[in-house]
Amino acid sequence: MGDRAQKSLFDLSVARKVQGTAKHSPHAPLSATEAAPGGDGAVRTVGAWLFSARTGGVLLLAAIVAILPLFLPNKFYFDVAIKTALHAIVCVGLNLLIGYAGQISLGHAGFFALGGYASAILTARFGWPGLVAMLAGAVGVGVLAFLVARPILRLKGHYLAMATLGLGIIISIIINREIPLTGGPDGMSVPALWVGPWRLTGPITWYWISGVTLVLAVWLALNLVESPMGRALRALHGSEVAAETTGIDVTRYKVLVFVVSAVFASIAGSLFAHAERFMTPVEAGFLRSIEFVTMVVLGGMASIFGSVVGAAILTALPQVLAVFHDFKHLALGAILIAVMIFMPKGLVPTLAALWRRRVG
Amino acid sequence: MRLRVDNVTKEFGGVRAVSELSFTVEPGRVHSIIGPNGAGKTTLFNIITGVYTPTQGRIWLGDDDITALPPAARAARGIARTFQNLQIFFNMTALENVMVGRHLHAPRRILPSMFHMPGIKRANREARERAAELMRKVGLARFIGADADSMPYGALKRLEIARALATEPKILLLDEPAAGLNPKETLEIDELIQKIAQSGITVVLVEHNMKLVMGVSDHILVLDYGRRLAEGTAAEVRNNPDVIRAYLGVGAVAGAA
Numbered sequence: 001m002g003d004r005a006q007k008s009l010f011d012l013s014v015a016r017k018v019q020g021t022a023k024h025s026p027h028a029p030l031s032a033t034e035a036a037p038g039g040d041g042a043v044r045t046v047g048a049w050l051f052s053a054r055t056g057g058v059l060l061l062a063a064i065v066a067i068l069p070l071f072l073p074n075k076f077y078f079d080v081a082i083k084t085a086l087h088a089i090v091c092v093g094l095n096l097l098i099g100y101a102g103q104i105s106l107g108h109a110g111f112f113a114l115g116g117y118a119s120a121i122l123t124a125r126f127g128w129p130g131l132v133a134m135l136a137g138a139v140g141v142g143v144l145a146f147l148v149a150r151p152i153l154r155l156k157g158h159y160l161a162m163a164t165l166g167l168g169i170i171i172s173i174i175i176n177r178e179i180p181l182t183g184g185p186d187g188m189s190v191p192a193l194w195v196g197p198w199r200l201t202g203p204i205t206w207y208w209i210s211g212v213t214l215v216l217a218v219w220l221a222l223n224l225v226e227s228p229m230g231r232a233l234r235a236l237h238g239s240e241v242a243a244e245t246t247g248i249d250v251t252r253y254k255v256l257v258f259v260v261s262a263v264f265a266s267i268a269g270s271l272f273a274h275a276e277r278f279m280t281p282v283e284a285g286f287l288r289s290i291e292f293v294t295m296v297v298l299g300g301m302a303s304i305f306g307s308v309v310g311a312a313i314l315t316a317l318p319q320v321l322a323v324f325h326d327f328k329h330l331a332l333g334a335i336l337i338a339v340m341i342f343m344p345k346g347l348v349p350t351l352a353a354l355w356r357r358r359v360g
Numbered sequence: 361m362r363l364r365v366d367n368v369t370k371e372f373g374g375v376r377a378v379s380e381l382s383f384t385v386e387p388g389r390v391h392s393i394i395g396p397n398g399a400g401k402t403t404l405f406n407i408i409t410g411v412y413t414p415t416q417g418r419i420w421l422g423d424d425d426i427t428a429l430p431p432a433a434r435a436a437r438g439i440a441r442t443f444q445n446l447q448i449f450f451n452m453t454a455l456e457n458v459m460v461g462r463h464l465h466a467p468r469r470i471l472p473s474m475f476h477m478p479g480i481k482r483a484n485r486e487a488r489e490r491a492a493e494l495m496r497k498v499g500l501a502r503f504i505g506a507d508a509d510s511m512p513y514g515a516l517k518r519l520e521i522a523r524a525l526a527t528e529p530k531i532l533l534l535d536e537p538a539a540g541l542n543p544k545e546t547l548e549i550d551e552l553i554q555k556i557a558q559s560g561i562t563v564v565l566v567e568h569n570m571k572l573v574m575g576v577s578d579h580i581l582v583l584d585y586g587r588r589l590a591e592g593t594a595a596e597v598r599n600n601p602d603v604i605r606a607y608l609g610v611g612a613v614a615g616a617a
Contacts, residue, residue: 220474227473227480228466228487231452235460238449242520245409247435247464247527256470302451 057305058219065211069204078203080319082275085210086268088311089217091295092304093264096221098293099301100230101257102237103153104161106289107168108265113284114141114171115266116273120190121181130193134270138263145262149255165286172284187280190273206275213271214308217264221304224260233257234302265292298339300346309348361387361422361438361530363408363562368417370403370586377403378414379586385531385564385579390557392565392573394597395583396606401566402444404583405533408564409441410434421531436464438530442520442537444566450509454500457508457519458491461526494522498552514545521552531562538569550576574598582606 065085072078090112097103118137122128128136152163175182182188193200200209224230236243236250244250273279282288291314299310317335321328343350363385370378378400385391393401406412408419410431418427426434440461449457466483467473473480495504498518503511511519517537524532534553538546546569553576557563567573573580574594582589582603590600597603 223476223480224470224474226484227476228463228483229468229470229473231456231460232463232468234452234456235449235463238451239447241411241431242443242447242449242523243460244431245411245435245439245441246461246523247432248460249430249432260470 109288110171115269306348
């Protein structure tokens with residue numbers, strides 16, 4: 001991926017976050033009787049659309065996952081699709097933190113890698129069953145996130161960005177240095193995942209595992225967003241003082257969403273380790289964290305489907321742009337900058353607004 | 361429930377915004393706090409709601425000392441407020457802003473929320489209906505389907521009141537609800553405050569519009585430089601020479617006398 005392009009995009013994304021009021025309205029508006037007379041036609045149309053985005057959106061995603069293999073010519077494309085789905089799971093969790101609750105994390109690759117290495121080490125070195133190792137990794141990452149969240153999330157804006165960045169770097173250093181456990185910079189190979197009598201290997205198997213997990217992750221995230229807890233997250237993004245005086249324990253919710261997003265990343269990391277059968281410290285690197293944030297911002301803050309689109313574009317586009325050879329990174333950077341200039345709210349929210357204007 | 365401010369002082373780096381202030385808000389009343397700009401009214405609201413911790417003194421709600429409680433815990437005990445400088449959730453719709461006010465009355469466990477259990481669905485429906493009802497009550501029926509950032513200023517003021525009412529408060533603190541409103545809107549706020557008071561909610565009102573204050577208040581506390589200048593009914597306060605001096609200057613007292 002183009003390092004330079006990512007850095008410039010990251011600058012944009014942080015600047016935007018400070019101003020940050022990303023909008024998302026998952027609730028189906030009221031029936032026409034409750035809307036104002038005269039305005040209810042438009043309200044109902046928008047409502048129907050939003051409602052279908054909520055229930056229909058998950059079905060649409062499931063349908064895309066189901067038919068995509070028909071268009072994937074070989075293993076290489078399956079591999080790209082698997083990575084896309086696993087990155088998207090991280091981004092869906094990260095968007096809960098960044099887009100909805102308005103907190104930033106530049107350390108989520110650390111959680112992703114911890115999940116991956118937990119699976120790798122516990123299965124390869126200690127002979128644990130794969131699913132138990134994955135669960136242990138998720139619990140461990142959740143506990144770690146919980147412990148660091150309280151001091152870290154007292155910080156705001158750039159300071160929070162720095163603290164999470166530091167956390168990611170510490171995780172990366174530990175993985176690089178603990179050579180007997182992790183294999184250090186050379187990485188380590190990971191055993192195949194066994195579930196009962198089944199040995200899960202091969203790109204097609206892993207395509208389905210990643211795809212189904214992604215649909216599940218999107219469904220869980222959408223449900224959370226549309227619950228009273230989800231409204232609390234968006235409220236503390238909108239105004240912390242108003243959220244507090246309305247009865248929302250702001251610290252508790254920040255910690256909670258940080259833990260949830262870390263666990264999403266951990267599980268995606270575990271699946272990644274078994275799918276790729278190899279883990280390297282690159283997965284924990286600072287640039288990976290930046291990539292995740294970039295995917296969230298590109299797809300659209302506070303848009304769960306935006307995260308999926310952002311992850312898909314930033315995972316697949318570099319492969320497509322390979323036709324430009326040496327100018328590949330330049331082209332990717334130019335596309336990202338253009339999107340952020342012309343669609344500052346991100347791809348999905350901008351396109352959704354256009355669509356609504358046309359329909360309404 | 362009785363709210364008691366007991367010998368409260370708040371200092372900001374040597375500046376005393378509130379100084380050794382004590383007063384009691386009796387339940388079911390409209391209790392106004394007036395005073396010139398910088399008298400410490402908003403600071404006082406921030407101390408009562410827990411946004412600030414007082415340098416000294418205690419806040420009592422009924423028989424409980426709530427001085428150490430964070431804002432969310434005070435909201436759970438029935439204290440709600442609006443803000444002088446609007447604090448709207450502009451990343452949400454108008455209706456959702458009010459639905460957030462139902463937070464304390466909704467189930468808030470992570471797994472049921474993520475799996476969209478029936479209890480969550482019911483809570484969403486209840487919150488939506490209740491929020492719509494409150495929006496109609498404060499006169500915002502035509503904004504029920506609107507985004508918060510598309511609403512005019514006067515409507516946002518009332519949206520904050522609806523959100524505060526959604527928490528089912530025992531005591532409602534209104535910080536300059538009529539500031540920036542035209543006379544017609546001010547009249548509507550006046551009626552709304554009376555309606556809220558009649559429903560049994562104690563209202564603590566900070567407001568500069570004297571006509572509004574004198575009309576709705578059962579009791580008025582006058583602050584100046586963070587201290588109590590006078591206290592009493594509208595008539596008592598209006599004729600108090602100290603109050604006239606603070607508001608109109610020394611010469612005015614001689615003129616009035």
